[in-house]
Amino acid sequence: MNHKVSIIIPCYNVEKYISQCIESIINQTYKNLEIICINDGSSDETQLILEKYIKLDSRIILINQSNKGLSDSRSSGVEISSGEYILFVDSDDWLETDCIDFLMKKQIDYDIICFSYFRDFKNISLPRKLGINGVFSASYLQRRILGPVQDEIKNIGNLDALVTVWGKLYKSDKIKGKKFVDVTKIGTWEDGLFNFEILEQCDKVLIMDEPFYHYRKDNIQSFTSKSKIGLYKKWLNKFEILSTLIIGKNNEFHTALKNRIAISLLGLTLTEVGNEQSINEKFKNLKIILSTPLYKNAINQLEISLLPLHWKLFYGFAKRESVLGVYSLAKGIQFIQKIKNL
Known part of the structure; x- marks a missing residue:
């Protein structure tokens, strides 16, 4: 038909x-x-x-x-x-x-x-x-969308x-x-x-x-490419909603959400680096983010050993709450992204 x-x-x-x-x-x-x-x-x-x-x-x-x-x-x-x-x-x-x-x-x-x-x-x-x-169950895809577990962490580029x-x-x-x-x-x-x-x-x-x-990937004016000041505060709301949605689900869902929170720190850092605030404001925001209990707990349970070297460095700096370290690596990633679009 x-x-x-x-x-x-x-x-x-x-x-x-x-x-x-x-x-x-x-x-x-x-x-x-x-x-x-x-x-x-x-x-x-x-x-x-x-x-x-x-x-x-x-x-x-x-x-x-x-x-x-x-x-x-x-x-x-x-x-x-x-x-x-x-x-x-x-x-x-x-x-x-x-x-x-x-x-x-x-x-x-x-x-x-x-x-x-x-x-x-x-x-x-x-x-x-x-x-x-x-062919997969809807529950499996739901968990994959929520976040990675075990060896899936090795390829966070596919998050x-x-x-x-x-x-x-x-x-x-x-x-x-x-x-x-x-x-x-x-x-x-x-x-x-x-x-x-x-x-x-x-x-x-x-x-x-x-x-x-x-x-x-080269449209800087798209719906999804605009820098968002204060994004980290809104993401706390997002993670709270997700925490509510997985009540009653198995432990794999809870692990996936924690990994999602930890890995999302990179995107959040890139947003802060790319916004129009002064570098002092960016460092201040990154310090707040890295010291937020939700991110600290998620990063502490992330199996960093499974990550490629450059991600190990980033999350190692994040674990130590090194603002300069995460900022510098994010700037490097941002530079590579610009080169791709030349």
Whole structure:
């Protein structure tokens, strides 16, 4: 049966990228699509470009709203969608043209199909290897999204490879009526919370270690790339929510959350290093973060011996609450990231 798939695309000031995104979707080899674009108060030419595509393809639905953010935009798209399956695509990213056709041929009765992606820098495209392939219980994926355990810690670069809502085909009845958490409360990781709660009502998932999604890594204006001052305070709220959600679950979930908290310290440090505050303010914030009991306890139980050398150094400095050490290593990582985008 030729099931309808709803594609939900939140759009905010993406005049440079939205055409590539839309073209990759209207040219899909699978044709029974509903393409929902939410223009989230863009101040550039995004709306005009979307209106051009509406005239070219009747499958496109455009919602114009005042700027409410990524979470609200996605929730709005889910609310009006009519497809039996839902796929999220960020407006600065794009799909391989056979992506949906491939997924629908694999779809038997899975609640979610997860698939891999390319990380697209300015001059290079790198496939992300998930390191996992096959049919799994929803509970297993839920734990993997929460955090790593045992030998999974060896590859912390893949920590969030399964967290995002893009790179997944959902049965619509599993997510209809669900809302994304407002990031003003938790800072980031709304995808992770959404998936964690959705999986509570799921049974079987398929994970395919094959890339069909292109994740643009050189858009410094994207929804997810902006530096956030005071992020560490909001992340405490996020971890409190997660602590509540795993009440009654087995010890592996609790270990995974502690490892998630410890490993997330790197992302938090990179955010502090990249914000617009003075270096004195950055050092002050890092000192507060490193001395926070939640992070201290998580880092103390992290099996640092399993990590590659550079991560051992970073978390060794963190364990000793060395602000200069974690700052210096984060600056080095930031420099490498910039080189990739040249």
